[in-house]
Amino acid sequence: MAIITLTSDIGLQDYLTGAVKGQLLQIDPAFNIVDITHQISPFNFPQAAYICRNAIYNFPDLTFHIVMVNLFERRPEQLLLAFHRNQYILCADNGLLSMILEESPEIVIGLPLDKLEYRNTLYCTRVFGKAIYDINNGKRLTEIGEADTSFNEKNPLKPLLSDSWIEGQIIYIDNFENVVVNITREQFEAQRKGRSFNIVFKRDEVIEKICETYADVPEGEKLAMFNAAGYLEIAINKGNAAGLFGLQGYLEHAQNAYLQNRLFYQTVKIFFG
Numbered sequence: 001m002a003i004i005t006l007t008s009d010i011g012l013q014d015y016l017t018g019a020v021k022g023q024l025l026q027i028d029p030a031f032n033i034v035d036i037t038h039q040i041s042p043f044n045f046p047q048a049a050y051i052c053r054n055a056i057y058n059f060p061d062l063t064f065h066i067v068m069v070n071l072f073e074r075r076p077e078q079l080l081l082a083f084h085r086n087q088y089i090l091c092a093d094n095g096l097l098s099m100i101l102e103e104s105p106e107i108v109i110g111l112p113l114d115k116l117e118y119r120n121t122l123y124c125t126r127v128f129g130k131a132i133y134d135i136n137n138g139k140r141l142t143e144i145g146e147a148d149t150s151f152n153e154k155n156p157l158k159p160l161l162s163d164s165w166i167e168g169q170i171i172y173i174d175n176f177e178n179v180v181v182n183i184t185r186e187q188f189e190a191q192r193k194g195r196s197f198n199i200v201f202k203r204d205e206v207i208e209k210i211c212e213t214y215a216d217v218p219e220g221e222k223l224a225m226f227n228a229a230g231y232l233e234i235a236i237n238k239g240n241a242a243g244l245f246g247l248q249g250y251l252e253h254a255q256n257a258y259l260q261n262r263l264f265y266q267t268v269k270i271f272f273g
Contacts, residue, residue, distance in 0.1 A: 002136045003032045003060065007052055008068040009040040010121070020068070020125045027129040028136070034059075040069050046157040046171045047249060049099035050180065052089075054229035056100070061086040064132045068121065070094055076119055079111040080151055081131055083141065090128045095154030102156045109141050110149030159183050166191045167269045168232065170249050177240035179247050181232040181268045188232065188270070195272040199224050201234065202245045214238070234268060 004024060010016050017038050024031050036055045040048045048069040056065050065087060073094040082089045082097055082105040089105075091097055097105065111131055117123050131144050141147065159168040159182055168183040199207040207224045214237045217223045222241065227233045235241050242248065248266060 001030050001032055002028070002132055003034060003063045004132060005034045005036050005055070005059065005063060005065045006038070006068070007036040007040065007048070007055070007065070008038045009042050009044075009048070009070065010038050010068065012038055016121060019122060023122055023125040024129045024132075027126070027133050031129075031132070036065075041249070043070055044249065045070070045096055045099055045154060046169070046182070048096060049102075049156060050171050050182070050229075050231070052100045053102070054231075056087050056089070057085065059087065062088065064088045064090065064135075066125075066128050067091040067096065067100070068124070069096060071121060071124060072119075076113060076124070078113060078146070078149065078151075079124060079127055080149075081109040081111055081141070081145060083107040088132075088135070090131065092124075093151050095152045097151065098153040099156045107141060107147075108149055108151055109144060110146035110151070112145060157182055159187060161187075161191060163191075164273075165269055165271045167267055170247055170266050170268065171231075173242045173247070173249050176235070177242040178227075178233050178235040179241050179245075179268075180227065181234065183232040183268070183270070185226045185230045185232075188226075191270075192272055197273070198271045199232075199234075199268060200271060201247065201268045205245060207234070232268070 021033055024033060037051060052067055067089065071092045076092060078093055080091055080093050080097055084101055084105040089097060111127050113119060134144050157169055157171060159166050166183060168181040170179050171182045172180040207222060211217060211223045211225045214235060217237050219238045220236065222236050225233050236244060
């Protein structure tokens with residue numbers, strides 16, 4: 001029985017998320033469908049890559065991950081099926097695959113699209129579902145689509161590095177308004193080299209230590225920690241860091257700031273001394 005995860009920017013307001021699942025179950029009622037999220041911010045590739053990357057590798061080997069984010073950035077000529085580190089990823093040919101993996105995929109197959117079909121979300125779902133069904137029933141990848149196809153790539157959003165500092169972008173704000181920055185523990189330690197540090201954001205807010213849990217500081221106090229995915233997180237114990245400090249995710253500022261008469265900050269900088 002195939003495990004299939006779904007990640008999308010569709011939202012939960014209308015019929016489409018349910019219809020996607022219905023299309024998959026029509027192909028095989030035995031599919032085991034698991035939602036990751038359908039609340040990805042529209043057009044936000046860094047957020048989608050962060051969420052997908054850190055969910056995917058927690059699933060059993062040979063899980064199928066359907067990623068329907070910015071599915072129609074351009075008119076689709078093919079869809080992609082990648083196999084990497086014992087996981088299958090199915091997505092649009094829009095550059096997101098390279099951002100999720102942060103490295104070259106082991107295998108990429110181009111899934112052909114029928115020129116006579118209307119290329120909407122449900123048709124793409126059927127293409128993904130049929131590919132999963134075929135693999136689950138013994139077909140080789142080379143029988144399903146075009147092997148070693150060329151595909152669009154986007155560079156993953158990386159922090160800026162210097163010997164004395166590292167600057168990261170806010171890539172995600174969670175349900176508690178904790179702020180996730182694209183600096184990993186490994187990157188932090190490699191740049192730190194045992195030195196002291198100051199984490200600086202919103203011009204003059206400073207944090208001088210890394211906590212293990214939110215409870216390491218009194219209620220209402222700010223803190224920095226590395227979350228379960230290993231990324232730097234700025235938070236307030238039982239508070240809302242993003243709202244209080246005027247922090248906003250990458251790309252969200254460009255889309256929304258003009259609507260509000262306030263200044264938003266999107267970067268966090270760490271100075272080493």
